[in-house]
Amino acid sequence: MKDKNMKIVPCQKGDFLVLGRLNNIFAKEMGIIPTSLHTLKVAELLFRNTIQLAYHENIAIGYVLGMRSQVDKEEGWIRQLFVKKEYRGIGAGKILVQTELDVFRNLGASIVRLTTDPKNSTGIAFFKKLGFTVDKDYGETTKIEGFDAIKDFYGPGKHRIIFKKVMD
């Protein structure tokens, strides 16, 4: 870990409120609808083992929210990843994802996927740096910004890049 004041803590009971606060900042930055507290409460109750929070000097600075597939136990998904702007570049995102990959591996998953907005150049650079590759075989593709995005993934015109990482 680059910064000794940083730690990663698995989601605890009651953390849905912390996740809600971080998610509101995330949603505002990305221009997306915030995740409801109801959904985050359900996430905390049902799959908090695949949610990690990052703290810096005991301040919550980011989180990763993953889900293990119920239809294919081999597969994990990273649904949300966020680090507050003022804490970026010190390794929090990387350690969150590495921790999440370890969790999925220990649960028996062998592949982890996620989606990014084709315009999210930071997210794309970050996941490429961590060894994720573009999954071109997930469905019909369309070229956006030089990448093979999955056409209409989130509905008409809402194309997404799918990244995958096959685990050792």
Ligand SMILES: CC(C)(COP(=O)(O)OP(=O)(O)OC[C@H]1O[C@@H](n2cnc3c(N)ncnc32)[C@H](O)[C@@H]1OP(=O)(O)O)[C@@H](O)C(=O)NCCC(=O)NCCS
């Ligand atoms: C993506 C995000 C989580 C990265 O978090 P972070 O804590 O700044 O990332 P880290 O400091 O752990 O960086 C890890 C690696 O990615 C690289 N990286 C991070 N941001 C980058 C960027 N904008 N361009 C190029 N490389 C980048 C770092 O150089 C680092 O490489 P290294 O391991 O060789 O040093 C953060 O920028 C964020 O929350 N963005 C907004 C939300 C978002 O886009 N989430 C992903 C959506 S799918």
